[in-house]
Amino acid sequence: MTTAAQPTDVWEHELLLTGCQAVSHAVKLADVDVIAAYPIRPYTEVMDQLSQLIADGELDAEYIIADSEHSQFEIVKHASSVGARAFGGSSGTGWMYGMEALAVTATDRLPPLFLVGNRALDDPGAFGVEHNDAMSVRDLGWLICWASTAQEALEHVFIGYRVAEDKRVRMPMALAMDGGFLTHAQHMVKVPTLEAVKQFLPPYDLGDRVLHPDNPISVAPQVNEDWVMELRRQNWEAARRARGVIKEAYKEFNGVFGSHGSQYDNPYFTEYMTEDADAVLIGIGAVCMPTQTAARRLREKGHKVGYVNLRWFRPFPTEELRACLGRFKGVGVIDRDFSQGSPDNGGILLQDVRSCLYPLRGDGPNVINFMGGLGGRDISIDECIDMYERTLAAGRGNVPEEIVSWIGLRE
Amino acid sequence: MIKRVEVQYRGVFQKTLGKYIGGDIVQIASRMGKVAFSNGRYSDAPERNGIPCKYFAFVSPDLSEAELEAECGSSYNADNVDVSVVVDDAMAQGVEPWGWHGIRPVNEKVGHKACLLVVTRRNHEHLLRFTAKKPQPYRLATLEGDASMAGLWVFKDDLTRERCLGAVAAVDPGIISIEAVEEYLLDTGKDADRARAARDAYEATLRRIKVVNPDQGIDWPHEIPVLPKWHEFEEGGVAIPAVKRGFKLGPRGQNRNDGFKHGTSKTERPVVRFDLCIKCTLCWADCPDECFDPTDDGLYDINYEVCTGCHKCADVCPVKECIVMVPELQFEDEKSPWEQHKKDPAGYIQWAEDKKGSTRIRYRHVTGEGVEKYKATPVPRNMDGPGQKEAL
Numbered sequence: 001m002t003t004a005a006q007p008t009d010v011w012e013h014e015l016l017l018t019g020c021q022a023v024s025h026a027v028k029l030a031d032v033d034v035i036a037a038y039p040i041r042p043y044t045e046v047m048d049q050l051s052q053l054i055a056d057g058e059l060d061a062e063y064i065i066a067d068s069e070h071s072q073f074e075i076v077k078h079a080s081s082v083g084a085r086a087f088g089g090s091s092g093t094g095w096m097y098g099m100e101a102l103a104v105t106a107t108d109r110l111p112p113l114f115l116v117g118n119r120a121l122d123d124p125g126a127f128g129v130e131h132n133d134a135m136s137v138r139d140l141g142w143l144i145c146w147a148s149t150a151q152e153a154l155e156h157v158f159i160g161y162r163v164a165e166d167k168r169v170r171m172p173m174a175l176a177m178d179g180g181f182l183t184h185a186q187h188m189v190k191v192p193t194l195e196a197v198k199q200f201l202p203p204y205d206l207g208d209r210v211l212h213p214d215n216p217i218s219v220a221p222q223v224n225e226d227w228v229m230e231l232r233r234q235n236w237e238a239a240r241r242a243r244g245v246i247k248e249a250y251k252e253f254n255g256v257f258g259s260h261g262s263q264y265d266n267p268y269f270t271e272y273m274t275e276d277a278d279a280v281l282i283g284i285g286a287v288c289m290p291t292q293t294a295a296r297r298l299r300e301k302g303h304k305v306g307y308v309n310l311r312w313f314r315p316f317p318t319e320e321l322r323a324c325l326g327r328f329k330g331v332g333v334i335d336r337d338f339s340q341g342s343p344d345n346g347g348i349l350l351q352d353v354r355s356c357l358y359p360l361r362g363d364g365p366n367v368i369n370f371m372g373g374l375g376g377r378d379i380s381i382d383e384c385i386d387m388y389e390r391t392l393a394a395g396r397g398n399v400p401e402e403i404v405s406w407i408g409l410r411e
Numbered sequence: 412m413i414k415r416v417e418v419q420y421r422g423v424f425q426k427t428l429g430k431y432i433g434g435d436i437v438q439i440a441s442r443m444g445k446v447a448f449s450n451g452r453y454s455d456a457p458e459r460n461g462i463p464c465k466y467f468a469f470v471s472p473d474l475s476e477a478e479l480e481a482e483c484g485s486s487y488n489a490d491n492v493d494v495s496v497v498v499d500d501a502m503a504q505g506v507e508p509w510g511w512h513g514i515r516p517v518n519e520k521v522g523h524k525a526c527l528l529v530v531t532r533r534n535h536e537h538l539l540r541f542t543a544k545k546p547q548p549y550r551l552a553t554l555e556g557d558a559s560m561a562g563l564w565v566f567k568d569d570l571t572r573e574r575c576l577g578a579v580a581a582v583d584p585g586i587i588s589i590e591a592v593e594e595y596l597l598d599t600g601k602d603a604d605r606a607r608a609a610r611d612a613y614e615a616t617l618r619r620i621k622v623v624n625p626d627q628g629i630d631w632p633h634e635i636p637v638l639p640k641w642h643e644f645e646e647g648g649v650a651i652p653a654v655k656r657g658f659k660l661g662p663r664g665q666n667r668n669d670g671f672k673h674g675t676s677k678t679e680r681p682v683v684r685f686d687l688c689i690k691c692t693l694c695w696a697d698c699p700d701e702c703f704d705p706t707d708d709g710l711y712d713i714n715y716e717v718c719t720g721c722h723k724c725a726d727v728c729p730v731k732e733c734i735v736m737v738p739e740l741q742f743e744d745e746k747s748p749w750e751q752h753k754k755d756p757a758g759y760i761q762w763a764e765d766k767k768g769s770t771r772i773r774y775r776h777v778t779g780e781g782v783e784k785y786k787a788t789p790v791p792r793n794m795d796g797p798g799q800k801e802a803l
Contacts, residue, residue, distance in 0.1 A: 110647075216654065216655060216656050221651060222456075222510075224454045224509070225454055226511060226638060227638070229641070230638075230640070230644075234646045234647075
């Protein structure tokens with residue numbers, strides 16, 4: 001570990017951290033009360049690091065090893081319901097195993113934060129990245145956000161808790177991070193001071209809904225058709241409101257941390273070299289590294305291409321993304337996930353992007369889809385250049401009959 | 412044209428009975444060339460002891476099955492029925508199937524000139540002391556009999572099923588005819604007694620149909636809750652305002668959930684002779700619904716609003732004749748019995764013994780062995796027992 005940057009009143013020091021360790025340090029600074037853990041790679045390193053922080057006396061939190069992900073998530077949910085800031089996490093099929101608890105955490109409108117270290121869904125055994133695990137909760141009332149650097153991962157623990165715990169939102173937060181590329185790579189990460197975090201992240205207050213002997217309430221009774229529509233509507237409104245709350249949170253974040261750290265112009269996605277672009281690729285997570293490099297190289301040769309790095313998947317930034325992608329002639333959607341048998345057999349992100357662009361109809365871009373990087377397969381710069389070229393061609397009207405193509409497949 | 416029948420039954424003890432009656436109506440109507448189907452009210456909890464539930468049968472002489480399904484099969488409930496069969500007359504006091512539904516009149520869904528058909532040993536006037544006034548006239552028919560309570564998950568084959576079919580044919584032959592009922596029972600039951608029981612019930616019921624005018628019945632004393640709109644209750648609405656913890660000695664001393672009192676689940680209620688009570692606490696400790704309120708004299712008052720009539724207290728009470736189950740329709744209010752006892756101990760004993768009568772009937776709910784009747788042995792007034800001493 002080194003301390004490269006000068007300490008300020010906002011940034012305490014710079015440490016060499018993996019993505020998982022960066023999240024763990026953020027969990028410490030967020031003053032999390034209850035942590036439930038069950039190992040599965042790549043998430044495991046988060047729990048390892050957290051247990052070490054507790055053993056070293058740096059973090060004072062209840063740390064519970066559960067017997068399975070299902071119990072782990074239930075512990076997190078219940079801790080959240082008694083007013084404890086709670087943290088959990090998992091990966092791949094472990095995440096899926098706890099699905100019942102994940103569903104009810106959302107319908108109970110509780111705001112714990114989970115780190116999803118993206119992992120392929122076994123079988124066969126595979127621990128490289130795929131996004132299906134985190135995306136599996138996309139319809140259930142979850143906030144889902146991807147970090148694409150370790151620094152972003154650290155910062156989004158604070159942003160995540162702040163948005164999730166906001167009275168207008170109160171939804172669980174899945175902070176996702178590409179397994180391997182982000183979870184296990186070490187980078188220099190700026191770690192803020194506790195004071196700065198406190199300034200940004202108010203204490204968790206569940207108000208009248210806190211489950212406590214002094215505040216007896218019944219949570220989740222049987223209600224059937226008499227109430228479920230109204231409850232779903234409330235959740236629907238919260239997910240809509242979350243878009244505004246997210247904007248507020250980033251504005252505040254920029255104010256507190258921005259002068260020396262990250263500046264987020266757009267909370268939902270980051271545009272890279274998109275000005276005057278003819279075609280862009282859009283993707284999620286660590287694939288931004290080769291795609292951005294490829295865009296730079298193509299720009300040097302005069303090709304007008306750019307990259308859109310989507311951060312927030314739920315709530316989906318409908319209007320912002322429609323306005324953004326509507327400017328281009330061709331859009332290539334990179335899916336590091338699969339949705340077998342879906343419309344046009346495309347990936348999950350393709351379906352949402354096309355749905356988002358539908359009101360533009362003929363005025364919108366031509367959209368094609370790339371399936372790539374599954375199971376952690378690398379996506380090379382050259383492959384990104386290939387994707388840009390195909391997207392440029394689609395933008396010129398050469399849309400292939402089969403809009404989905406597989407990148408990096410042995411064929 | 413659509414004919415709608417509902418069968419109001421007691422959860423689990425009469426579940427199979429309700430289902431059979433609904434299914435029988437479908438099969439008989441089908442034999443008559445009509446289109447029909449049956450379903451249970453899906454949102455019911457028919458596995459819970461005593462909870463008021465419903466089965467439906469829908470019959471049409473002219474609609475296609477698809478149209479009948481669309482009209483009647485796309486809702487968990489039926490808003491207007493031609494015949495409402497009530498197989499336990501204690502439900503005349505009201506039915507509360509779920510939280511937030513409130514205690515609702517048993518005749519709530521009975522439409523204009525439609526018929527409320529009650530299996531009972533009481534007369535029309537007695538039933539009308541409990542049922543709500545309706546703005547339009549309807550018919551009330553009675554079918555003599557006791558509530559046919561079977562054991563858990565089983566069916567008590569005591570001909571109530573067949574008799575109800577005969578009575579339905581009597582009150583509305585547009586649904587099923589008595590001839591079709593007889594033919595069906597002869598074909599399927601292979602026992603002439605079953606068809607005969609239906610025919611007898613048919614004849615008897617024809618003589619026991621009376622028109623109920625809008626001024627007959629009572630002003631409904633129970634508030635029907637109006638459910639809030641989605642923006643009218645706090646978000647995270649899976650958390651409901653809980654019952655505040657609170658306890659003090661005396662009647663209604665424990666805070667309870669007003670949203671679901673549950674008391675309409677009972678067919679019988681426990682009557683207590685406080686003068687015989689030895690203060691053993693067993694009724695209070697064993698009551699699954701925490702109905703017993705400890706009083707300052709060491710006794711245990713019963714809150715009948717929340718008593719589900721499960722018999723547990725009567726079963727565990729070690730004192731003969733101290734807690735006895737009495738049919739619910741002998742009572743017209745849910746006043747605190749302990750307060751009556753305190754006011755007038757001798758009068759209360761007299762009142763309790765009058766209610767209990769000399770015959771004891773026990774429905775063997777669990778075994779389904781049927782009704783057990785026996786003569787009570789009178790127990791003299793106890794002037795020395797712990798309960799009585801302090802009351803005096």
